Amino acid sequence: MYLPDFELRRPRTVEEAVALIGDDARDSAVYMGGTELLLLMKLGLAAPEVLVDCKGVAGLKGLGVSGPRLSIGAAVTHAAVEAAEEVNDLFPELASVAGALANVRVRTAGTLGGNLCFADPHSDPATLLTAIDASVRLVGRHGVRTVAVADLARGPYDAVLDGELLLAVDAEVPDGLRVAYERIVLRERPVVTVAALHDPQHGWRIAVGGAGQLARRIGEVEDVMNTGTAELGDAQAALRGQLRPAEDLDGSEEYKQQLASVLLGRALARIR
Template sequence: MMLPSDFELHRPATVGEAVALRAELGEAAALYAGGTELLLAMKLGVLDYEHLIDLKRIAGLRGVTCAGGELRIGAAVTHRELETHPDVVRELPGLAALERAVANVRVRAAGTLAGNLAFAEPHADPPALLVALGARVVLVGGEGSRELALEDFLVGAYETELGEDELIEAIVVPVGAPGAVYRKFQVLERPAVGVAAVGNLVGGVFDGAPTVVVGAVDERPVRVGAEMLDGAALDDEGAFAALAEAAAEAVEPVDDLSGSEDYKRHLTGVLAKRAVQALGDV
């Protein structure tokens, strides 16, 4: 690994200043918060920028608030802050649990959720659960602000709907949802497969079909139809076998160091079943 080439670091004090800098510097600049993905790519020579726009000191991008049935997460909030924040632990314990398992302590202390989403690394933990929870991203640019469902924001591997002069201001996640669970399998530094499940059980029976989203396999999160579980019990082996088959067929894995295509399909089915069954414990 080598040092990145020389760059100029800019530290705007407000969101407006950051947006103006992004518009002025164009493709020569990159936004920087935690930098855990960006700086690594620059050190490897995969990316090269003349300017970095540091967002960490912008007060308007910090903090977690809970109001109106939604959790608003500022773009400069780190993974570590999320895993320990009382509002997150209370309102979205599944998200807090996921954040505790992101990468390692060093990455969680510096890296931000918004940076993770903006980089759109396909082998990441948060997107699947956030999509299952109906999360939105708040974007701000020269034309003002707009909101997009996270599912629409993530276009493909390392590709998003973020405009050339835009930055993520916040991530908004509805609260008060039924149980939310994330299960993953990981042997290298990134997950090979991750599955999120959101749903509700009454007396051990599913009240409606749970939402199931697979991440870390395809270029973006993939929804799995789980209609077979509507009204099914936790011990309905036939319904869960059908879910595992549907999940395995929904994804398009590729052979890599994490495993073969067939292996990842099998893992997807197994984890989909485990994630949904775990809803019985929340």
């Protein structure tokens, strides 16, 4: 398997990068770890004329904490997230999700931001970050805007990026947060992912991903849990009608609903 030809550009500043990415005359793609982009190109599903390698853009490698806020730059790899002390201290579940994603080579090369930008419904971090209301900062010709991770994708493999570069992923980790992340993997990628969060300020925040669908918060389940008197079964019942998983080699719609329900039950049982 070979890659189609392209031009490789290596901007050093955000401005240079945005100029390249936002150039409507040429079909370009942001290239960071390449774990998703090069795969799509090899499979013939993408053939951009220009790959804009932004790993060298100043300021994208940062990973920092300021109070409850965690900020992870676009060029930070999964392996770096897994290893970062700041992440392990403040939001250890994100570190463990990063450390269990795909395989070690993908974790070495791939970036958290890249994972989110590809809007892959099998994404582990997207589910966890959706649950915690994380957001991304995007920069384009018209400046910087902030988009919730939950709103980053229009649909599977279709992000809302408009000639924009992701600068960083930001999450606020409140005091007293308890987190349970559950997933089931039957083949190479997770089938269903569930993240359940609870803290005194926000109450319950629950996201479900996979099953052929993008990660999203399930308000109905959160509402049931936030009554404070709900049984696990009530939460699972509330989830039932909310998912329309696509049937694929991992299983039928009905089975994936079952898996989501089971994982939800397990997640809630762990932190309730």
